[in-house]
Structures are given as C-alpha cells and as structure tokens.
Amino acid sequence: MDKLLVIEDSQAFSAVLCSEIEAAYEIQTVPAYSLAEAKALLGGEDRFFLATIDLHLPDASEEEVVELVLSYSVPGIIFTTEMDNKMRAMLLSKGISDYVLKQGPYNIDYLISSVGRLWRNRFLKVLVVNNDLDESKWYVEQLKLQLLEVICVEEDTQALQAINDNVEIDVVIVDLNIEGRGAYRLVSNIRTDFPDRDIRIIGVSSELDSSSVHFIKSGADDFLRRPFQAEDLNCLVNRNLNHSEHLQRFKEVNTQKDKLLGMVAHDVRGPIGNIMTAGKWLLNKDMSIERQNEFYRLIVDSSEDVLGLLNGLLDMASINSGKVKLNCKLQLLSPLISERLGFFEMAAAAKNIEFVEMFEPEVEAYIDAKRFSQVIDNLVSNALKFSPKGGEVEIELTACDDETTLVVRDSGVGIPQAEQQYLFSDYTRLSTKPTGGEASTGLGLSICKSLVDAHGGKIGIDKNHQQGAAFFVVVSGVADSTHDHFAGGL
Known part of the structure; x- marks a missing residue:
C-alpha cells in the first residue's frame, strides 16, 4: 500500500497532522523530521504516493528538500509559514503539486483535503480534447502532478469514443479550436450521448471572444479563458472533481432516504393498523376477558415492533452523526x-x-x-x-x-x-x-x-x-x- 510521507520538523505538529489525515482517509502516514530522515525513508522499501513538505528543516535549505522529494518521483505539497512570489515561482517551476500556507485551522483542513483529493485522483482520468500537440503535452505534464491519468485526443469523434471506452473519465477539457464539428457541438453531444454519467466539462476559450458563455449554454460546467496558469487549471479540475463526488454522495444519500421512507412506511403501517383494529374492537364490542386480553397483547406487541424500529433509526442517526x-x-x-x-x-x-x-x-x-x-x-x-x-x-x-x-x-x-x-x-x-x-x-x-x-x-x-x-x-x-x-x- 502506498503511503504518505510527512516531512515536518515539529514532532508535535507532525503527530497532529498524521493523526488527522489517517482519521480522514485510509492513508498510512510516515513522519520525517529532517532531511536526513526523509532521504533514508525515500531510499527505503516504503512506497510513497505523495509527500507533504515543510521548507524549514534543521539540516536543509528550502530548495534542497523539495529537490530531494522530486528526485524520487514523489509528488509534493508544500506546507510552510511564508511564501513570496519569487519562492512560489521557484516551487512551481520545480513541479510541486500544490502549496498551502500555515496561517490557521482552515489551512490545515485545506491540506488534509488536498491530500485526500490527490489520493483519490490516482484512480481517475481526464480527457483533453485539443489539436495542438504542444498544448496537449503541457496539459499532461500539469495534470499528472495532480496524480491524474490523462487521455489526449484531437477531434470530437475521438473524444466521444474515448468517453465510451473509459468509464473512469470524470472531467473533459474541450478546447475551442478542435477539429471536427466544433467544440460546442461536442459538449452538447457528450450530454446527449452520456446522460447517466456525471462528467464535468470544462471549456477553454480565447481571451477576446464570448465563447465562455457559449460553452456553458451548450452544457459545459465551467470554463478557462486564456491566458491561464497551471494553478488555474489544477484548481479548476480538482474543484470539479470534488463537485462530482459531492453530487454522487448526494444521490446515494437521497436513494437511502427514499429506501428508508419506503421501509418505515411499510413497517409502521402493519403495527399501527393492528393497534387501530384492536382499539376499535375493544371500544365497540362486548367480549370475554380472555378475548380482551388477546387484543391488549396485540396492542403491546405492535407497539413494541414500532418502538424497536424507531429505536433502531435513532441509533443509526446517532452513530452516523458521530454523537x-x-x-x-x-x-x-x-x-x-x-x-x-x-x-x-x-x-x-x-x-x-x-x-x-x-x-x-x-x-x-x-x-x-x-x-x-x-x-x-x-x-x-x-x-x-x-x-x-x-x-x-x-x-x-x-x-x-x-x-x-x-x-x-x-x-x-x-x-x-x-x-x-x-x-x-x-x-x-x-x-x-x-x-x-x-x-x-x-x-x-x-x-x-x-x-x-x-x-x-x-x-x-x-x-x-x-x-x-x-x-x-x-x-x-x-x-x-x-x-x-x-x-x-x-
């Protein structure tokens, strides 16, 4: 199982970070408190899918620890207290996956969320539809830093075939200037041909036209307008993947809700009907004590059935809410x-x-x-x-x-x-x-x-x-x- 390398000089903070990440995801973390420890771990038997990197280690410069991690082909997320434009440009040029600033609780949550996002990205694919080979190569380089598998095609029919052949495709990036029947038509065809798949479509337009609006009206979910940076692309793709997962979770919860309501209606109808019937007989009929006791027992048993169901539902609600x-x-x-x-x-x-x-x-x-x-x-x-x-x-x-x-x-x-x-x-x-x-x-x-x-x-x-x-x-x-x-x- 691939692990997460947590490079952090503060042992107390590292322990908190590792604990929070392991609690949030099924990810095994391995801490390193110095460059020497990180080097020993990277050269050992453990396999790391990602590393979080503190730039201020006691035995290394800022660039040194980043270069060490990337030299082992391990993607990295920088987690540091300060970052100016020069440092940001340097880190992005070296090929880090992301960076997060240590400025408050929200940033810790953001780091944990980013780790989880990249963990899940390993099993997902992005389709890039672009007839410029150099641009397609750039997309591949950037999205691979997000641990995504990238498929590139040049025109619309190839795109539709790729979507049909790969159920793991969750995001499609469509360039305005593709070959074939056109970008807008492709977006519309994706929606028509694959109505049951939650595919997020991002249109890429030029700076001087209104194509962004046309993309949205054709069925796209989002757009990028040139010129844009790698960060813009990565944030937008990951945000759309998060949205797709939230939508899927909502559908699952809604299905569970419908199933629960149907089950409750079915299970409550019988006992309540029994109680009502027994009550009417007891009110309106002259009967022996023995017969009355039978109806009393029916009321008690039916009430216990309903109470058992309600207690079960309350237990599930309490457990699932973490209370x-x-x-x-x-x-x-x-x-x-x-x-x-x-x-x-x-x-x-x-x-x-x-x-x-x-x-x-x-x-x-x-x-x-x-x-x-x-x-x-x-x-x-x-x-x-x-x-x-x-x-x-x-x-x-x-x-x-x-x-x-x-x-x-x-x-x-x-x-x-x-x-x-x-x-x-x-x-x-x-x-x-x-x-x-x-x-x-x-x-x-x-x-x-x-x-x-x-x-x-x-x-x-x-x-x-x-x-x-x-x-x-x-x-x-x-x-x-x-x-x-x-x-x-x-």
Missing part, C-alpha cells in the same frame, strides 16, 4: 454476555431454543459495555429470529494474541452466498425470513458494524459454517486508548 461517545474499559466479557442472554430467555423459551454457552475462562475485552451490549443483543436477537423451533443458538468466546473473539451461531437455513455482501449495509433485508414471523428492521447488523468499527474491531460472517449462520466479532483483549473515541463517520 456516540465510547468509554472503553478492559473487563471480563463472559458476565456481560450472560447478562444479555438473560433478557432473551422468554423469547428463547417461546420457540424452545436452547442457548449453548462456550466461554473460555477469564476472557477480557477493551469495550464500552453499554455499546457492546447492543452488538450482543442484535446478534443474539437475529440468531433467535432465524433459528427454528427446538433449535440451538451457540455463543462462543475465545482469546488469542491480544484479541478477543465472540461468535454467535444460529441453527437456521443460513445466508445465501450471493447476499452476504449486503449483510452490513443500512436498511438491508435479505431473502431469508424469520422462522416465527418476527419483525426485522434491516438495521441491526449495520448498527453492529458501526459500533464494532468504532471499537477498532472486526465483524463478519463465517463463510465456512455449514449449518445456519455464524457471525464473529473480534475486538482488542488489551487496553487500547486509540479506540476510546466517538463512533460515526467510520
């Missing part, structure tokens, strides 16, 4: 599991299901007992729902190499292999149905995953288990303060 604070402690896990199983004795007895406890002695886990109880409850509840009458639910607890593993196995029909990839997604329902007609919100396993992730653990399904489904949870068996934090955004 769930974990207070982890090292503690014996078997007493907590036994306590939680006690709450399911009546449900197990109703289906004549036996709990089989297989606990290694004195197994400890570094957990938040309240939140980990939710994990246990959801796994046991699912196991009871999907086990047949007269079945068994096994709960196994083991410890190995500073890790504690909890396994919950049911005796049902199992999860179809094709559906296992969706197990921990929000609001997911699978083809397997509860054996006793129990309600299922589709939220339990998603909540489990968010909480286990917050503990720094792992949750999954044992694909080798033959009878029923077996879910495992692995958490730390030793004190680990790095996972005593807020859940959410995981």
Whole structure:
C-alpha cells in the first residue's frame, strides 16, 4: 500500500497532522523530521504516493528538500509559514503539486483535503480534447502532478469514443479550436450521448471572444479563458472533481432516504393498523376477558415492533452523526454476555431454543459495555429470529494474541452466498425470513458494524459454517486508548 510521507520538523505538529489525515482517509502516514530522515525513508522499501513538505528543516535549505522529494518521483505539497512570489515561482517551476500556507485551522483542513483529493485522483482520468500537440503535452505534464491519468485526443469523434471506452473519465477539457464539428457541438453531444454519467466539462476559450458563455449554454460546467496558469487549471479540475463526488454522495444519500421512507412506511403501517383494529374492537364490542386480553397483547406487541424500529433509526442517526461517545474499559466479557442472554430467555423459551454457552475462562475485552451490549443483543436477537423451533443458538468466546473473539451461531437455513455482501449495509433485508414471523428492521447488523468499527474491531460472517449462520466479532483483549473515541463517520 502506498503511503504518505510527512516531512515536518515539529514532532508535535507532525503527530497532529498524521493523526488527522489517517482519521480522514485510509492513508498510512510516515513522519520525517529532517532531511536526513526523509532521504533514508525515500531510499527505503516504503512506497510513497505523495509527500507533504515543510521548507524549514534543521539540516536543509528550502530548495534542497523539495529537490530531494522530486528526485524520487514523489509528488509534493508544500506546507510552510511564508511564501513570496519569487519562492512560489521557484516551487512551481520545480513541479510541486500544490502549496498551502500555515496561517490557521482552515489551512490545515485545506491540506488534509488536498491530500485526500490527490489520493483519490490516482484512480481517475481526464480527457483533453485539443489539436495542438504542444498544448496537449503541457496539459499532461500539469495534470499528472495532480496524480491524474490523462487521455489526449484531437477531434470530437475521438473524444466521444474515448468517453465510451473509459468509464473512469470524470472531467473533459474541450478546447475551442478542435477539429471536427466544433467544440460546442461536442459538449452538447457528450450530454446527449452520456446522460447517466456525471462528467464535468470544462471549456477553454480565447481571451477576446464570448465563447465562455457559449460553452456553458451548450452544457459545459465551467470554463478557462486564456491566458491561464497551471494553478488555474489544477484548481479548476480538482474543484470539479470534488463537485462530482459531492453530487454522487448526494444521490446515494437521497436513494437511502427514499429506501428508508419506503421501509418505515411499510413497517409502521402493519403495527399501527393492528393497534387501530384492536382499539376499535375493544371500544365497540362486548367480549370475554380472555378475548380482551388477546387484543391488549396485540396492542403491546405492535407497539413494541414500532418502538424497536424507531429505536433502531435513532441509533443509526446517532452513530452516523458521530454523537456516540465510547468509554472503553478492559473487563471480563463472559458476565456481560450472560447478562444479555438473560433478557432473551422468554423469547428463547417461546420457540424452545436452547442457548449453548462456550466461554473460555477469564476472557477480557477493551469495550464500552453499554455499546457492546447492543452488538450482543442484535446478534443474539437475529440468531433467535432465524433459528427454528427446538433449535440451538451457540455463543462462543475465545482469546488469542491480544484479541478477543465472540461468535454467535444460529441453527437456521443460513445466508445465501450471493447476499452476504449486503449483510452490513443500512436498511438491508435479505431473502431469508424469520422462522416465527418476527419483525426485522434491516438495521441491526449495520448498527453492529458501526459500533464494532468504532471499537477498532472486526465483524463478519463465517463463510465456512455449514449449518445456519455464524457471525464473529473480534475486538482488542488489551487496553487500547486509540479506540476510546466517538463512533460515526467510520
């Protein structure tokens, strides 16, 4: 896995920066506090996709550290306190990817955002439509510094074919003076031929005409007017990539919202209808005490179904918003599991299901007992729902190499292999149905995953288990303060 080299003379500031970047993205950071350390790391076995560079190192000049990083073909973002026009021109001429000034919290956020942008750019493509070979070469040189793959074509039919052949193309840069049917027509054709793709189109016009307006009216998202600098190009391309990602995320959230509303409407309609029906019968009919009790039980059961759904939704909202604070402690896990199983004795007895406890002695886990109880409850509840009458639910607890593993196995029909990839997604329902007609919100396993992730653990399904489904949870068996934090955004 490629890593980020953080060259920064202040160890305290470097620690903060590395921590923030690793928290924001799945990027492993490696700090260097001097030119000598940076040189040793660059010449070692680690591969770096990018370096952030502090210009004020104790053993190097400003140019020396930049030249060192670039000599290893590692792109660099300068992060420094001061920069005049002369230094800026010098750094850009050497081929840095970007620069950020140390002037406040916003600049740290901007640096972190820039690192993430370049990290994601490695998997994206930009199409440049320009019939000037020298200009195309310049575009390639500049955009490669942003870690983007660049495809160059000279005319409109080649451009449309390239877009058709490369689903990774997210940005198209169209020069006004291309060959073929014209730049405006090409922009319009892209919108017509690829209506389902979120392609950002940037038109490049000359200084003295109104072509920028024509680009926008033809369907372009943005424009560059000559003359422009490399910084103008890079900022505009990255801004459009950010916009495309935000739009995609909005669509995903909107789809989730629609799915949630449909699920809630479906799940609430039945219980509320039952409560209304039972209430009307109790108000308007003369009936025996035994019959009345049946309707009272229907009201209670239906209310519990609705309350369970609402509690699940509230849990998901709290977790996803990052408002769930974990207070982890090292503690014996078997007493907590036994306590939680006690709450399911009546449900197990109703289906004549036996709990089989297989606990290694004195197994400890570094957990938040309240939140980990939710994990246990959801796994046991699912196991009871999907086990047949007269079945068994096994709960196994083991410890190995500073890790504690909890396994919950049911005796049902199992999860179809094709559906296992969706197990921990929000609001997911699978083809397997509860054996006793129990309600299922589709939220339990998603909540489990968010909480286990917050503990720094792992949750999954044992694909080798033959009878029923077996879910495992692995958490730390030793004190680990790095996972005593807020859940959410995981």
